[in-house]
Amino acid sequence: MLFQRIPAHPRRLLAEPVSPTRRGLLAGLCACAAAPLLPAGPALAVTAGAARPIHAAFDAAAAAIEPRLVAWRRDIHQHPELGNQEVRTAGLVAAHLKALGLEVREKVAVTGVVATLRGGAGPGPCIALRADMDALPVAEEVDLPYASRARATWDGVEVPVMHACGHDCHTAILMAVAEVLAAQRQALRGSVRFLFQPAEENQPQGEIGGAKRMLAEGAFADPKPDMVFGLHMVSGLPAGVLGYRSGPMQASADEFRITVHGRQTHGARPWAGVDPIVIGAQIVSALQTIQSRQVDVSDPSVLTVGTFQGGTRNNIIPDRAVMTGTLRTYDEQRRSYIQKRVTEIAESVAKGMDGSAEVTWQPNGYPVTVNDPNLTERMLPSLARVAGEGRLRGMQRSMAGEDFSYFSQAAPGLFFNLGATGPGIDPRTAPTNHSPRFRVDDSGLVQGVRALTHLVVDATGSGAA
Structure with a gap:
């Protein structure tokens, strides 16, 4: 540790x-x-x-x-x-x-x-x-x-x-x-x-x-x-x-939760719905660019998505997916900036893919x-x-x-x-x-x-x- x-x-x-x-x-x-x-x-x-x-x-x-x-x-x-x-x-x-x-x-x-x-x-x-x-x-x-x-x-x-x-x-x-x-x-x-x-x-x-x-x-x-x-x-x-x-x-240690809302449909007809799992996958990838492309990497910070839950069957596109993760930083400005960017990226990626996302930062961070x-x-x-x-x-x-x-x-x-x-x-x-x-x-x-x-x-x- x-x-x-x-x-x-x-x-x-x-x-x-x-x-x-x-x-x-x-x-x-x-x-x-x-x-x-x-x-x-x-x-x-x-x-x-x-x-x-x-x-x-x-x-x-x-x-x-x-x-x-x-x-x-x-x-x-x-x-x-x-x-x-x-x-x-x-x-x-x-x-x-x-x-x-x-x-x-x-x-x-x-x-x-x-x-x-x-x-x-x-x-x-x-x-x-x-x-x-x-x-x-x-x-x-x-x-x-x-x-x-x-x-x-x-x-x-x-x-x-x-x-x-x-x-x-x-x-x-x-x-x-x-x-x-x-x-x-x-x-x-x-x-x-x-x-x-x-x-x-x-x-x-x-x-x-x-x-x-x-x-x-x-x-x-x-x-x-x-x-x-x-x-x-x-x-x-x-x-x-x-x-x-x-x-x-x-x-510092902060926990976040991202709920992606889509529209449920049959797995054989993805065009009839909005796939929150695909949206969530794009959000996870996009979040990794915060540390690699948007902040000074000489000062460490870590953003990890630790859970990703969505769906109940292989042939059903669900109406939502939920991710949780943690943010670790050594600077309060960096901490606030990454929290803001996580929210902005998740919401904008979801909106661009015809869905929506809600980002919650738990109030019990350290x-x-x-x-x-x-x-x-x-x-x-x-x-x-x-x-x-x-x-x-x-x-x-x-x-x-x-x-x-x-x-x-x-x-x-x-x-x-x-x-x-x-x-x-x-x-x-x-x-x-x-x-x-x-x-x-x-x-x-x-x-x-x-x-x-x-x-x-x-x-x-x-x-x-």
């Missing part, structure tokens, strides 16, 4: 290394042999510095909680839930946060959970941390003792359900982060907002959900976070390796996910410290979409990747996110806990003399 950037001149970063856990060290040794030429970029050079005691304390706490972290992740993996159906997962999260003494709001954006931890070491910024909880309508094909056999209803159809994108890991990691931070709250400045979000994979029929709805229902209120961090598991990196990119990281350059620059030493020597990679822009983009529009954001692929497997050929064979090596999860806790400590200035 994601491919990593290969910079011409790797930069050097100042970092404060902390002794890794034994398991993390073993993962690092194995990952060196498995590190691919592609899609992972080269490791960034790191200059060592001195660590503060608070970092070591949080790393020890992360190592101690690792067995429970893995158990949470496997439990959630075995009981996946689709978007806005995460009742069991949200209940598990809310009970855990309440037991930690946090201020907890439930049922935010249907099943979301928002909690606040107030530090006891004085004033400081409010840091938001986000984890998405929903699974996908995918049938798991990985032979695991905790593999999913769940089924649910999605858009009126019964489907298999699987955590095929690592959201089970994100949820378990943030649960562990909450416990580690809560145990050290007297050493923390400012406050931490935990966002356990439903429906990142979007909702059918254009329903607004996920991050956008959480914001509308006050997830960033009282106080408004000063910055927001999030992570995502990816198969393109070895387990425990961290990846980042400054600026635009993931594309904007570009942008990592704030200043915040990224500021927090890179934290990621370098956690990653360790040779385990921080630059990332290429991805055409995948993420609704973390809404949070990073509301506050400066940093969204980074955490490797999921275990030793002995080439990340270049490992099954990707959204595959029924997507598999996470649990040895890398503790790196997610370390990364988020170090970001909080450094962003709030906690533990400094």
Whole structure:
């Protein structure tokens, strides 16, 4: 799903290394042999510095909680839930946060959970941390003792359900982060907002959900976070390796629907009707000229028609055909322009062939996910410290979409990747996110806990003399 950037001149970063856990060290040794030429970029050079005691304390706490972290992740993996159906997962999260003494709001954006931890070491910024909880309508094909056999209803159809994108890991990691931070709250400045979000994979029929709805229902209120961090598991990196990119990281994502109206007739008498399938085929071909002939190809965008449905019999020309697809861009002007051109081309092609077309853009599209350059620059030493020597990679822009983009529009954001692929497997050929064979090596999860806790400590200035 994601491919990593290969910079011409790797930069050097100042970092404060902390002794890794034994398991993390073993993962690092194995990952060196498995590190691919592609899609992972080269490791960034790191200059060592001195660590503060608070970092070591949080790393020890992360190592101690690792067995429970893995158990949470496997439990959630075995009981996946689709978007806005995460009742069991949200209940598990809310009970855990309440037991930690946090201020907890439930049922935010249907099943979301928002909690606040107030530090006891004085004033400081409010840091938001986000984890998405929903699974996908995918049938798991990985032979695991905790593999999913769940089924649910999605858009009126019964489907298999699987955590095929690592959201089970994100949820378990943030649960562990909450416990580690809560145990050290007297050493923390400012406050931490935990966002356990439903429906990142979007909702059918254009329903607004996920991050956008959480914001509308006050997830960033009282106080408004000063910055927001999030992570995502990816198969393109070895387990425990961290990846980042400054600026635009993931594309906008929009869904469209084109309904072509013709006139039904017998398949042996096409001249007596108007064939919407032929019109639709011409529309599909014409849409491909937008990217190839109408926009600057040095800036990537993707327009894909993913479904084409029409007709019920081989000898009947139907009265309509329906197509759906997706648009991915990195520029808001490009996004608006292509949306306009899709509508104009579909309508004009259909009209020129004696039919008509209706184009609908769903209102639940995602904007570009942008990592704030200043915040990224500021927090890179934290990621370098956690990653360790040779385990921080630059990332290429991805055409995948993420609704973390809404949070990073509301506050400066940093969204980074955490490797999921275990030793002995080439990340270049490992099954990707959204595959029924997507598999996470649990040895890398503790790196997610370390990364988020170090970001909080450094962003709030906690533990400094």
